[in-house]
Amino acid sequence: MDESDRARRKPPNLQERHASATNRDSLRGDILRLWDERAATYEQEHKRPDSAMEYVETRRKEIVLPWLTEHMGRSPVILDASCGVGLWFEYLGSGTLTYGSDLSEPMIRECRKKNFVRTCVASFEDLPYRQDTFDLVLCLASLLYSGRLSAVLGEIHRVLKPGGVVAFSTWNRGHPRHLAEKLLRALGSRQAVIAHRYSVPYVKATVTQAGFRLKHLDMVNLLPWVIDGRTRRRRALAMLGSMEKTLARLRAEWLFNETVFLATK
Numbered sequence: 328m329d330e331s332d333r334a335r336r337k338p339p340n341l342q343e344r345h346a347s348a349t350n351r352d353s354l355r356g357d358i359l360r361l362w363d364e365r366a367a368t369y370e371q372e373h374k375r376p377d378s379a380m381e382y383v384e385t386r387r388k389e390i391v392l393p394w395l396t397e398h399m400g401r402s403p404v405i406l407d408a409s410c411g412v413g414l415w416f417e418y419l420g421s422g423t424l425t426y427g428s429d430l431s432e433p434m435i436r437e438c439r440k441k442n443f444v445r446t447c448v449a450s451f452e453d454l455p456y457r458q459d460t461f462d463l464v465l466c467l468a469s470l471l472y473s474g475r476l477s478a479v480l481g482e483i484h485r486v487l488k489p490g491g492v493v494a495f496s497t498w499n500r501g502h503p504r505h506l507a508e509k510l511l512r513a514l515g516s517r518q519a520v521i522a523h524r525y526s527v528p529y530v531k532a533t534v535t536q537a538g539f540r541l542k543h544l545d546m547v548n549l550l551p552w553v554i555d556g557r558t559r560r561r562r563a564l565a566m567l568g569s570m571e572k573t574l575a576r577l578r579a580e581w582l583f584n585e586t587v588f589l590a591t592k
Contacts (some may be wrong), residue, residue: 328359335590338421346535347449350419350440355438358430358472359430361433361479362411362430362433362434363431363433363434364373365431366412366431366433366434366436366504367433367437369411369412369434369437370412370414372503373414380558382548383468384414384583387467387468387587388418388497390545390547390587390589391465391494391587391589392418392419393468394494394542394543394589395419395463395492395494398492398542399462399463399492400462401422402422402423402424403423403462403463404423404424404426404460404461404462404463405419405423405424405425405426405461405462405463405464406425406426406427406428406454406456406461406463406464406466407425407426407427407428407464407465407466407487407496408427408428408454408464408465408466408469408482408483409428409429409451409465409466409467409468410427410428410434410435410438410443410446411429411431411437411438411445412434412437412438412441413427413437413438413441413443414458415465415467416438416441416443418424422587423443424445424460425443426445426446426456426461427443427444427445427446427447427467428447428449428450428451428454428455429448429449429484430448430449430450430451431445431448432448435447435448441495442573444492450475451466451469451471451479451482451483452475452478452479452482453482454482454483454485454486454580456486457486458485458486459486459487459488459489460486460487460488461486461487461488461491462487462488462491463487463491463492463493463494464483464486464487464491464493464494464495465493465494466479466483466493466494466495467494467495467496467587468496468585470495470496470498470525471497471523471524471525472523473523474523476497476523476525476530477533477536477537480493480495480534480537481537483495484538484539484551484592486539487518488516488591488592489592490591490592491591491592492589492590492591492592493539493589493590493591493592494587494588494589495522495548495586495587495588496585496586496587496588497524497525497530497588498523498524498525498584498585498586499525499526499527499546499583499584499585499586500522500524500525500526500529507536519573527544528589530586531544531588534588538553538592539590539591540590540591540592541588541589541590542589542590542591543588543589544581544586544587545586545587546585546586547583547584547585547586547587548583548584548585551575
């Protein structure tokens with residue numbers, strides 16, 4: 328029996344590995360403080376040329392946008408369930424009706440400064456929208472902040488229309504950074520707030536249990552920031568990008584920090 332089969336057969340209450348309520352509340356407070364403090368500079372950090380975050384955002388777009396173009400109809404109604412400052416509203420462009428929610432009030436304020444007014448402060452564990460509302464739900468680079476993956480996917484499934492599309496990402500449990508984060512948090516670091524990583528087989532099983540059909544997955548890495556110098560960095564990014572796309576086909580999650588999943592309801 329492989330890991331995926333074992334994950335399917337375990338009851339959901341054993342899969343989640345919940346932290347205690349006190350630890351979850353403490354973690355949520357740490358996360359909110361971190362993102363509230365970064366709201367004003369978040370967009371600049373993710374768009375800085377040749378930066379690690381700009382590279383990662385580009386990789387996510389390369390994975391998600393072509394697939395959405397192929398599978399979405401005209402004038403879709405879209406929810407970004409972890410919208411931050413609204414970067415994906417910009418990536419999706421005109422011709423879509425976009426809504427956004429985020430747990431950070433300063434992030435939502437930044438959205439509204441850019442006239443993204445259909446936004447609200449809310450948790451993706453309890454979305455304030457009616458059943459069967461959206462054609463597409465995005466939840467990228469944020470599920471690491473929840474220890475309740477099945478609850479989040481259940482909420483996304485509820486608000487998606489039949490045949491709707493979800494694009495989300497998780498950080499891989501097998502990646503070496505997971506051990507470093509656990510060590511830093513044990514030593515009292517308040518910045519090491521990355522508490523929830525999931526194995527790829529576990530996520531695939533949970534996607535199925537939530538009622539989705541998994542259509543595609545791909546992997547993203549976070550290595551480039553260790554290289555200094557613009558010219559050397561551009562060359563390294565090009566080489567790493569080529570290697571990454573090849574290695575991602577092997578599904579070796581210990582090599583990759585993040586996995587992007589695309590599924591339909």
